[in-house]
Amino acid sequence: MKKIIILLSLSFLIFSCNQKTDKKENPKLLSKAEKTDSTHIKTIFNSALTEGKSYEWLRDLTTNIGGRLSGSPEAQKAVEWGEKLMKEVGLDSVWLQPVMVPHWVRGEKEVATYTTNGIQKNVPICALGFSVATPNSGVLAEVIEVKSLEEAKALGSKMEGKIVFFNRPFDDTLINTFKAYGGCVDQRVRGAAICGEFGAKGVIVRSMTNSIDDYPHTGTMSYGDLPTEKHIPTAAISSKAANILSDDLQKNPNLKFYFKQSCKTLPDAPSFNVVGEIKGAETPENIFVVGGHLDSWDLGEGAHDDGTGIVQSLEVAYLFKKNNIKPKNTIRIVFFMNEENGTRGAKKYAELATLHKENHIGGLESDAGGHTPRGFSIDANSVNTKLLQSWKKLLSPYGLHDLDKGGSGADISPLKGENVTLVGYRPDSQRYFDYHHTSRDTFDKVNKRELVLGSASMASIVYLMDKYLYSNSPLKP
């Protein structure tokens, strides 16, 4: 027993002594200004981790309102929720920007099935946004599997009367899963436009995910310039079902696939961007936008896409106010409407900014999920890119190592300009496409610490950009 005690104590001591200390930048390597910044950033993180509100805001948005597709009653509730919350946080002014949005509705739950070797298989399926419905009796046809738009085009009239099945999977060797998504999503967006042209009866697409599971992933599609009479129904099937169907087609190339969906596009509906701001203390005419999108797909609760971006954006303002950080420039929080199927809110925001001759000096968007922070991608001129990258030693103690050039996000991109510094928040991407656009994108998939660390990361870079960006920019008066 004595031995156990000694061993236990030893084990405990080893454990205690071996804990990696929280990493801090070496104070000796920091200038006086950097030390001040380091202290402010630490305050922001401490505040987020101990008194952050975003997790409870997200619980409210996702579980009490839920999925909020543009034009839906839930999207309208989310607008009202956002306006009320911005006022509660005490922004200097809060307003709504009216915008007409597409109004697509899913209708009844979709059905898909086929029989092979006498066994009937039910396929998890969901219509893609903007797809037309099948006839009431559904579509029943043989299936041609392809791996690319080019392969489909090459089929030409051979696809007439068939269902074309796009089955190019994610490239799992890409560390950044967004890159794998970017390498596959053309199938979902453009498959039906190409196959409608050649008289296919329908298009089914492998879900956009690294995961092999039973959850179909919806998402937007476009018929492009195709005349209405050539629009064909299109839907996504789960990745597991795609693998099974592909195997079954090898054994039985003439099997007939059946699917039925009743979705439709209604006339455009009125909606809003929700906007609030903290007025700049020195140059209020210069505006820095922080935002995410308020709409979401209808299958889940819109938690990681993009409830997290919404609550993190507002928490940037909350953290500024809570810690009495008075920005030099105006910090404007925007809950953009309709990112998922139209980006009408983004376009309206940019249009009004031009109309009102607003001077946007930069923007930050959070629309890559609420997972653990990794960094930011920077869309800026080379001077400002280098400036942002010079903050690495201030940001890396918080796991923010990635400060590469790259895109910012669909909602702030229309503000792009030579002297506008746009930044995208980049959390870890590994789990994002497990949930993206599915019924699994729910509140329980979000970790509170990961979420608020994101808010603090965003507030920290906004603090630095507000302090240094304008003064170092060619825009300087």
Added chain:
Amino acid sequence: MKKIIILLSLSFLIFSCNQKTDKKENPKLLSKAEKTDSTHIKTIFNSALTEGKSYEWLRDLTTNIGGRLSGSPEAQKAVEWGEKLMKEVGLDSVWLQPVMVPHWVRGEKEVATYTTNGIQKNVPICALGFSVATPNSGVLAEVIEVKSLEEAKALGSKMEGKIVFFNRPFDDTLINTFKAYGGCVDQRVRGAAICGEFGAKGVIVRSMTNSIDDYPHTGTMSYGDLPTEKHIPTAAISSKAANILSDDLQKNPNLKFYFKQSCKTLPDAPSFNVVGEIKGAETPENIFVVGGHLDSWDLGEGAHDDGTGIVQSLEVAYLFKKNNIKPKNTIRIVFFMNEENGTRGAKKYAELATLHKENHIGGLESDAGGHTPRGFSIDANSVNTKLLQSWKKLLSPYGLHDLDKGGSGADISPLKGENVTLVGYRPDSQRYFDYHHTSRDTFDKVNKRELVLGSASMASIVYLMDKYLYSNSPLKP
């Protein structure tokens, strides 16, 4: 409609163009040797991400065997599972190292309750490892809440006949949650030894977690040198229950807390470390150990603690073999037994290494969960520490930025020596203490990509250490 189409296409294009490319080290900045290493590391990652086995191994271990506390039938099954699997992977030799382990059993499910303001509250509770049972009738006593061992000691005889309640929470401002754990776990390990000395009737401890929830966290404790007759029962209550109890004690300091547990320590039981190796091609007498621990607590399935470390360790060997990487030195995979309550396996392994005059040049341990990779902590002399840190440009494209000095792990620490380079794998820590030592530590909490990225990270650093470490070490012949 035309506008929608254009916007959709635009949005899609922006998205496609804005995707951050997978980061690669700039080839111009790499030496010829580094380019070779970079290629090998990429091969390792590609292989893990497309043909890795660890996820299915983990499913088998956690769902078919489950929790496997030292001395239990499940621990024995895990030994047989591990031996069989190592042979299947085709290691050059596989053997078992007999070791006697402590054998503590939980007994019946614990019960805790108290009544305040006429309302009876049931408290989620679990006995701590090595705790004695309560009497059959349980323990009923008033509660004194303290925040530290020092505060408890200062109570002295005031605690006689009382239950002492240790309630110092995690410091949520620490970015690395292991540091928060290290700052609190003394309450769990040593609380009962201190309070038993002064005649307390029992000790309850706030669970070791950042999360506020209903899941109690077990873990080891020690009575130290306290005579057996002073051993008092001790248990952990959930963090949410701890907050509620603390509030209730403010209002009603005389409330009586009741708990009952029937755990006991049986005589030591026979068990095994499971060991297998790939013989070194050039200097097989030099051994590099890679491992995790096979035992786990009994409440969950031992998924993140430490099933992930077990399967990742074996996957290092699998990736070497699959990609025909022939190590210069011997790579030995060890599934250590009894890390959780005794580290007997670690001690036995080190004892046998000394007995057999084995030359251990280094070790790598994975026992910090299976989350997304962040880096490694290095316990080595300054020359080798710098060498490992010089590999940052090879490792950072995979999210491995943290290469700080720090502890390695409880199972390989006994091998420590001036010329032995010990490394701990360090995944992201944010979610770890949501699951650690609870019924929630189950297979479904592990993400496949995060797991295999860990295996590849580990295999990559083993590849580099095997290639460079010995040749740069004072041990060089």
